[in-house]
Amino acid sequence: MAERSAETDADRRTGTTAATPAPEPTAPPRRSGAPLVGNTLTYVRQGIDFLDTLQEHGDVVSYRALGEEFVAVFDPDIVESVLVGRNDEFSKGDFETAFGELIAPDGVAFSEGETWRRQRQLLQSEFTPAQVQSYAETMVDETDALAADWRDGEVVELRETLSTFTLGVLTEALFDLDLDNERAGVVREATLALADIADPTTFALHSVLPSWLPSPSGRRYERAMDDLNELIERLVDERRDADDRDDLLSTLARAEYPDGERMAPNVVRDQLVTFLFAGHETTATSLTYACWLLAGHPDVRERLDAELERELGDSDPTFLDLPSLDVTEAIVNEAMRLYPPITILYREPHEALTLGGYRIPEDATLQLSAYGIHRDERWWSDPETFDPERWLADRDRPEYAYFPFGGGPRHCLGMRFAMTELQLALATLAQRVEFERVTESLDPTMSVTLDPGEVAVRVRKR
Ligand code: HEM
Structure with missing residues (x-):
């Protein structure tokens, strides 16, 4: 997603720039809750459905839950304004930072200001089109090996598999590292333990109970992170001596900015954890949803097969084929529209301000709801239907009616990597297998990513 100049169309449409004399701001509509706990219990019990009901109150809705004052935003123009034009007026905020503290507080996803800018500059050299192109063959090879491992008629649980x-693709492509089962298991366990602790129920409990009170998920998480830290230390040590390599792990192991300043060891650790966490579960859930949706829509599958046959014949897809694989891309986009892995983006204003005519207090946590906006019938006809065709037709909708990778200066650093992997993996899988649904319906829950739960499919070799 392109970065933009300070004042955007969205700012002008929402009347949020200093240049436009705005009418007197009012408080946003409020969803009331129980005394003291606010909407915490409903939030915890209903998760994503609760957020859905907020939209009934308007495009900007305030409520209290989990000990926080939230303002949910369902207007694409306001989202654009917050992420792009007025990005400097916001930080990720306390709610997101509390989550970051659990994982990698000094990594690029949670740092702020000048520290963030320097980190981002250093790291984005690994994600240029040329770099991502160099990862493409690994992506296809790993997908080929995955499909080769499946037996005809086998039932596969997609999410876990x-x-x-995707963890294998990430470590191989970015770190030039073939993690053996034991090492991969350490990273997987840390991811699962995080999902456990970040479950809204547990998170809510943490906000009510004193933090020193040990919980089973808390202990599991601590153990998993100890193991992960040990693993990362070993990897960095192993790589530090190999100074002729230019992969991300080597860049971080050298721990040096272009001006010669060194990155502190805890920051190196945090960057690695950031990439391990941000880079594999997100892509895995997107691919899971895409494969499952495809399994339920034979008409879409036919269009995909025709495209792959026409554009690739018997050859494997390459990075250079991607611009001609429109249906493949449309399926990936449509899967992420219906099931954005990151359902909500969080921001907190540095000081009280006005957004879309509403007064937003300084301590409020903005929730930019990708899930809600992606399913809003003002921008999407028949929004609950999986219809990749909509991406192939002319479209006229606000740019931020779709923002699975965020936007503005802090948009997903791995977006190009993820889109390349998703399209190449989907095309490679489709050339080799068909899926039949065993799990007939999904009931996703909000965790670190939008968790589909167990997704079983039967594999038919082609
Ligand atoms: C389908 C897959 C993915 C999705 C949907 C996704 C989504 C996102 C979103 C929404 C953000 C912005 C969060 C915010 O503004 O608050 C983000 C940031 C980030 N993503 Fe991704 N991501 C994906 C894959 C990846 C991959 C593969 C990597 C790395 C290889 C990655 C690395 C990052 C990093 C480092 C940031 C923080 C950027 C910054 O703050 O400057 N992501 N991602």
Whole structure:
């Protein structure tokens, strides 16, 4: 997603720039809750459905839950304004930072200001089109190996299988590292333990109970992170001596900015954890949803097969084929529209301000709801239907009616990597297998990513 100049169309449409004399701001509509706990219990019990009901109150809705004052945003123009034009007026905020503290507080996803800028500059050299192109063959090879491993008629649980797969692609491509089962298991366990602790129920409990009170998920998480830290230390040590390599792990092991300043060891650790966590579960859930949706829509599958036959014949897809694989891309986009892995983006204003005519207090946590906006019938006809065709037709909708990778200066650093992997993996899998649904319906829950739960499919070799 392109970065933009300070004042955007969205700012002008929402009347949020200093240049436009705005009418007197009012408080946003409020969803009331129980005394003291606010909407915590409903939030915890209903998760994503609760957030859905907020939209009934308007495009900007305030409520209290989990000990926080939230303002949910369902207007694409306001989202654009917050992420792009007025990005400097916000930080990720306390709610997101509390989550970051659990994982990698000094990594690029949670740092702020000048520290963030320097980190981002250093790291984005690994994600240029040329770099991502150099990872493409690994992506296809790993997918080929995955499909080769499946027997005809085998029932496969996609979410778990694809998590291991995307972790393999990530470590191989970015770190030039073939993690053996034991090492991969350490990273997987840390991811699962995080999902456990970040479950809304547990998170809510943490906000009510004193933090020193040990919980089973808390202890599991601590153990998993100790093991992960040990693993990362070993990897960095192993790589530090190999100074002729230019992969991300080597860049971090050298721990040096272009001006010669050194990155502190805890920051190196945090960057690695950031990539391990941000880079594999997100892509795995997207691919899971895409494969499952495809399994339920033979008409879409036919269009995909025709495209792959026409554009690739018997050859494997390459990076250079991607611009001609429109249906493949449309399927990936449509899967992420219906099931954005990151359902909500969080921001907190540095000081009280006005957004879309509403007064937003300084301590409020903005929730930019990708899930809600992606299913809003003002921008998407028949929004609950999986219809990749909509991406192939002319479209006229606000740019931020779709923002699975965020936007503005802090948009997903791995977006190009993820889109390349998703399209290449989907095309490679489709050339080799068909899926039949065993799990007939999904009931996703909000965790670190939008968790589909168990997704079983039967594999038919082609
Ligand atoms: C389908 C897959 C993915 C999705 C949907 C996704 C989504 C996102 C979103 C929404 C953000 C912005 C969060 C915010 O503004 O608050 C983000 C940031 C980030 N993502 Fe991704 N991501 C994906 C894959 C990846 C991959 C593969 C990598 C790395 C290899 C990655 C690395 C990052 C990093 C480092 C950031 C923080 C950027 C910054 O703050 O400057 N992501 N991602």
